[in-house]
Amino acid sequence: xxxxxxxxxxxxxxxxxxxxxxxxxxxxxxxxxxxxxxxxxxxxxxxxxxxxxxxxxxxxxxxxxxxxxxxxxxxxxxxxxxxxxxxxxxxxxxxxxxxxxxxxxxxxxxxxxxxxxxxxxxxxxxxxxxxxxxxxxxxxxxxxxxxxxxxxxxxxxxxxxxxxxxxxxxxxxxxxxxxxxxxxxxxxxxxxxxxxxxxxxxxxxxxxxxxxxxxxxxxxxxxxxxxxxxxxxxxxxxxxxxxxxxxxxxxxxxxxxxxxxxxxxxxxxxxxxxxxxxxxxxxxxxxxxxxxxxxxxxxxxxxxxxxxxxxxxxxxxxxxxxxxxxxxxxxxxxxxxxxxxxxxxxxxxxxxxxxxxxxxxxxxxxxxxxxxxxxxxxxxxxxxxxxxxxxxxxxxxxxxxxxxxxxxxxxxxxxxxxxxxxxxxxxxxxxxxxxxxxxxxxxxxxxxxxxxxxxxxxxxxxxxxxxxxxx
Numbered sequence: 351x352x353x354x355x356x357x358x359x360x361x362x363x364x365x366x367x368x369x370x371x372x373x374x375x376x377x378x379x380x381x382x383x384x385x386x387x388x389x390x391x392x393x394x395x396x397x398x399x400x401x402x403x404x405x406x407x408x409x410x411x412x413x414x415x416x417x418x419x420x421x422x423x424x425x426x427x428x429x430x431x432x433x434x435x436x437x438x439x440x441x442x443x444x445x446x447x448x449x450x451x452x453x454x455x456x457x458x459x460x461x462x463x464x465x466x467x468x469x470x471x472x473x474x475x476x477x478x479x480x481x482x483x484x485x486x487x488x489x490x491x492x493x494x495x496x497x498x499x500x501x502x503x504x505x506x507x508x509x510x511x512x513x514x515x516x517x518x519x520x521x522x523x524x525x526x527x528x529x530x531x532x533x534x535x536x537x538x539x540x541x542x543x544x545x546x547x548x549x550x551x552x553x554x555x556x557x558x559x560x561x562x563x564x565x566x567x568x569x570x571x572x573x574x575x576x577x578x579x580x581x582x583x584x585x586x587x588x589x590x591x592x593x594x595x596x597x598x599x600x601x602x603x604x605x606x607x608x609x610x611x612x613x614x615x616x617x618x619x620x621x622x623x624x625x626x627x628x629x630x631x632x633x634x635x636x637x638x639x640x641x642x643x644x645x646x647x648x649x650x651x652x653x654x655x656x657x658x659x660x661x662x663x664x665x666x667x668x669x670x671x672x673x674x675x676x677x678x679x680x681x682x683x684x685x686x687x688x689x690x691x692x693x694x695x696x697x698x699x700x701x702x703x704x705x706x707x708x709x710x711x712x713x714x715x716x717x718x719x720x721x722x723x724x725x726x727x728x729x730x731x732x733x734x735x736x737x738x739x740x741x742x743x744x745x746x747x748x749x750x751x752x753x754x755x756x757x758x759x760x761x762x763x764x765x766x767x768x769x770x771x772x773x774x775x776x777x778x779x780x781x782x783x784x785x786x787x788x789x790x791x792x793x794x795x796x797x798x799x800x801x802x803x804x805x806x807x808x809x810x811x812x813x814x815x816x817x818x819x820x821x
Contacts, residue, residue, distance in 0.1 A: 378403075378410045382708045387701055390800055391415055395587060396690040396697045397580050398426035402608045403705055404683045407616070411705070412608065418689065419578040420587055428608055431576045432687035433567060433593075434672050435602045435665025437611070439532050440632075441551055442600040443480055443649030444618060445539050447628040448554060454542045457631075457648075464538045469513045474521045476538065479531035480648040481636035485517035486530040490597070496668060499598075500591040508533065508596065525636070525644035529601040532649075536600025547600055559617050565605040567667075568595040573605065577689040579669010590669030590691045602667060611674055611685055619676070633661050656706065656717040664699050667691055673698035680710065694770045695801045704800035718794075724779040728791050732807045733777055735815040736795065739764040740771070749816040764820075771797045780804075788817070 387401055398416030402409065414426040449455050455464060457480065462471035470486060478484040489511045490499070512530055519526070536547040543550050548564065556564045570576055570592050579590040595603045606614075617623050624632075635652045636644040645653040652661050655675075662675035669691040676683045686701035707714035734747040738756075742765030745753040756764070776796040783790050788808050796802045803820055810816035 379708050380411060380413075383411060383705055384413065386704045386708055386799060387413070388415060390700055390704055390798070391688075391697070393798055394690065394695070394697050394700065395582060396688050397587065398430075398577060399686060399688040399697070399701060400426055400428055400430055400432065400608050401687075401701055401705065402428075402612065402685045403709065404612060404615075406681045409612070418576070420580055421578075421589065426577060426689075427575060429575065430687075431565060431570075431573055431605050431607055432672060432689060433570070433577075433579065433602075433665070433667050433670040434604050434606050434611070434674075434687070435598075435667045435670060436529075437663050437665040437672060437674050438598070438600065438602045438604040439649040440618065440663060441555060441604065441614075441649075442532050442535050442539070442547075443632055444623050444628075445547075445550055445554065446476065446480065446535055447624045447631065447648070449539065449542055451625060451628060455538065461534065461538070464541050465534060468534055468537070469509065469515075470517055470521075473517065476535070477636070477648075478521050479535050481525070481644055481646055482527050482531060483522050483525050483636055483638055483644060484528065484531050485519045485521050485524070485526070486528050486534075487512045487515045487518055488528050489530045489533060496591065499593050499668065502594055503596045505537070505596070520639075522638060523640045524638055525641065525646060532601040533599060539600070555614075555623060559613055559622065561610055561613060566595050566603045567592055567598055567605060568603075570605055576605070577670070577687075579667070579689055579691050581669060581691040592669070593667045598667065602665060608685060608687065612683075615674065615676070615683055615685075655703065656710070656714045658706075658710075658713060658717075662702075664696055666696060666698075671696045671698040673702045675699075675702045675706075677706065682706070682709065694767050695797065700800035702800075703802075707799070718776075718778060718796075720779045721781040723782065725791070727813070728807070728809060729777065729779060729793070731809060731813060731815055732791065732793055732805065733774075735807060735818065736768075736774070736805060739818075740768045740773075741765065742769075747814055749810040749812060749814045752816055752818075753814075768820075771801065771803070773797075790817075 397420040398418050400414045403411040412428050414428050416426055417423050418426045418430055457476040460472055461468055461474050465471055474484040539547050539550050552564050580587055581590040632648040632650055633652055634647050638644050650661055659678050660675055665672040670689055672687045674685045684702040684705045686698045688697040690697050738745045738747050742761055745756045774795040775798055778794045780792040780794055790806050790808050793805045794802050795805050806819045807815045808817040
């Protein structure tokens with residue numbers, strides 16, 4: 351289980367329409383979006399979702415799909431509450447930058463300045479915590495975490511899960527998603543503000559923006575019109591547990607509606623939460639010393655999809671996956687909230703991709719064209735290797751060294767994570783590149799509309815895959 355930034359048989363979906371309005375010159379293909387989102391929900395086995403698109407400040411599409419509780423069929427509404435998971439990290443990052451603007455901290459100072467007793471406090475900076483480049487081990491790793499994370503836990507016991515572990519890599523050298531950094535950032539906010547994390551957000555974000563009382567997973571069981579989280583167990587859709595607010599906290603405990611996120615997104619980008627300079631810091635990718643751009647700023651992924659710049663975040667928890675994505679060239683924000691948890695592929699991101707392709711089909715079609723210079727031999731080797739990763743087979747299409755590592759246990763996680771995607775429906779060559787003495791070949795694997803994975807390989811002298819990357 352992880353807070354991040356998500357296949358069973360088809361479910362019958364009850365569609366609920368909300369008013370759709372547009373003042374834009376470009377037509378809004380609402381019928382196509384309705385059809386394609388509903389098809390994706392059936393394909394991925396998602397009980398329900400709420401989807402919204404906002405262009406140049408105007409809501410151009412809002413719709414609710416399916417059931418907020420699969421056991422009784424109660425419909426999702428456009429104002430249904432969902433866990434937003436790791437989208438919470440934007441709020442934590444903005445709070446840190448507010449405190450920097452107030453002169454109470456500096457993001458380039460060591461964690462030890464604010465939490466001297468924290469793990470590796472003298473070795474990592476707040477900037478590295480914000481950008482997932484600290485090397486701190488993930489506190490949500492470990493056996494039985496899905497069940498453990500539903501129980502109450504005190505902060506000392508939570509941080510003790512990683513306190514004695516070495517850093518996974520030298521700080522700043524690499525990027526690796528770590529909820530631990532955001533758990534600690536929440537404690538920094540408390541240490542320098544004198545308020546609890548929850549009180550700080552309420553007083554400095556929710557109240558000024560008119561968002562009302564903050565909702566978290568603690569209130570979830572008692573909140574009217576709250577979606578119920580689900581997950582798949584052995585191919586069956588089941589009700590999921592609720593992640594404890596102590597476990598999720600600053601990394602992912604917020605519960606919100608589409609309209610709440612619309613207010614937040616507009617205010618954050620518009621200078622009402624932090625200054626324009628601070629927002630630029632949030633949306634500037636960290637440059638690692640080993641691998642270049644991390645494609646991540648502070649609480650926000652900063653990358654591209656369909657060849658278009660995209661800034662945003664996904665969220666995943668025990669029973670929900672969500673996505674809040676902004677496309678600056680088009681000035682379009684697309685949000686999808688779903689009540690299917692941490693399955694693969696992530697339903698929230700798949701839906702935002704689908705809405706974008708329906709809004710801008712020509713851009714999507716252009717991005718899906720293959721690059722020139724494809725080598726059929728390399729493509730065949732890459733396709734065979736990916737199939738080995740999905741099936742957890744004998745890894746015969748990998749070189750001797752890498753194949754032995756995968757067969758020795760390293761391949762198990764890939765099989766678990768990749769098998770639910772099913773067989774790729776397309777494999778598109780995107781070009782070759784040189785990295786030192788190594789030649790890499792880049793592909794995009796598609797698994798039905800809206801679901802794709804970047805996949806890169808390099809071949810050894812025997813023509814088999816000697817190295818690969820996913821994502």
